[in-house]
Amino acid sequence: MAAPDSRTLADQAFERLQTAIVKGDIRAGEKISEAELSAKFGFGRGPLREALHRLEGRGLIVRKAHSGARVVALTFEELIELYEVRESLEGMAIRLASERMSQEEIDDLKRLMDIHAEQIKEEKGLAYYQKEGDFDFHFRIISGSKNRKLSNMLTGELYHLLRLYRYRLSTFSGRPEKAFHEHWRIIEALEERDGDLAELLMRRHISAARNNLIRKYRDGELQL
Amino acid sequence: MAAPDSRTLADQAFERLQTAIVKGDIRAGEKISEAELSAKFGFGRGPLREALHRLEGRGLIVRKAHSGARVVALTFEELIELYEVRESLEGMAIRLASERMSQEEIDDLKRLMDIHAEQIKEEKGLAYYQKEGDFDFHFRIISGSKNRKLSNMLTGELYHLLRLYRYRLSTFSGRPEKAFHEHWRIIEALEERDGDLAELLMRRHISAARNNLIRKYRDGELQL
């Protein structure tokens, strides 16, 4: 199953650490020592250090000299900042996508949305749409922008950070059918190649999620 | 003059490498070997490697196993992509800034613009405004957004990449008085706390620069 793995040990360590952080196996704020990781994952300290440095460059961990590295712990304010950046970037993403996505790609996206809709009806639960469906939708739009830098920033930084809190965020946001409807309106604008409208709707969509977060936090329903 | 330097060698190597890359001492696309850098800067290979890994995480260099690291070389398409991201992010930045900048901060910015204006009149050259003035203006707006994540993405990633090409870009863009006027209109909207208008103007401003770039490139006046 495993390819001969021409990748270097540091590369493998980097990926495993990244997924471990993103999937929550290493909790946010948790301090991680090189020796500990070495024992846990079986890599030498050298490759591990290289991986840690790359993660530091990516902003997923913070290090302090002679003290150790910890997974970033977002404050509530930083989480909101992330949503502001998301609103901006995904707004641009769909603007570009409405110029650059082919009709086939749009049709594909619509089919995918139909599948998700059925799964909602079959009562596999709205929770499902919350997680995978929402992610699929946004991911396709981002790819559709055909802007690699934009995609990297969104999926390679913001989303990794957001995923750190996804399990806590996804459980409650509690507006799945509304979100589903908004997704469809965005797709309509996309198909009509109306970039202005699509951007407006997307920004409202993300802005609504952010406001929802703020409200929940003020009500004490959201712990960070 | 030098503080006792509580920073680690790797930190120092990181900074020196980053400035060397940004300032053009190491040219874009140039391949850099660890031994070479070690001799040039006087750091051991260990700290250098750590610095390189962090730069890799930041996207300023790309590495290939057993082959070496090279400074990123942007294609023209990637440069345009950068401007698209900039338009989006700086649009959001000034929208936030028009809500969050204090009147004193705005006054400061206006004073700064006046100083730049005088320097233009004194014929220290429009070229000056091109470089420092433009940078100051955008930097203040970005700071004014009071969004650290946004600021980091803009100044810590995009601008470093753009600076790689600044000397080639700044020489010609050739619309300094127009840019100066646009800056003032943006500040007016900012002072009126009209976030919608400010964002619109900022996006047009950056979009115009991008289109200018595209035109020059098509005319063969811009080499990458």
Place this chain on the structure above:
DNA sequence: CAGGAGAAAATTGTAAACAATATGGCTGCG
């Protein structure tokens, strides 16, 4: 003379030993 196989050289990847620093606990003094 062109092209490819193979070996040598150069470069990076990995590991291990050593040094420097921060952290935490202990002791002694106020």
Place this chain on the structure above:
DNA sequence: CGCAGCCATATTGTTTACAATTTTCTCCTG
């Protein structure tokens, strides 16, 4: 009893040596 300072320990930073891989040059062959 509490706090300050010091010492022990654990952790990271740095260096050095070694292994693996890629690249390049050379030489042989068609």
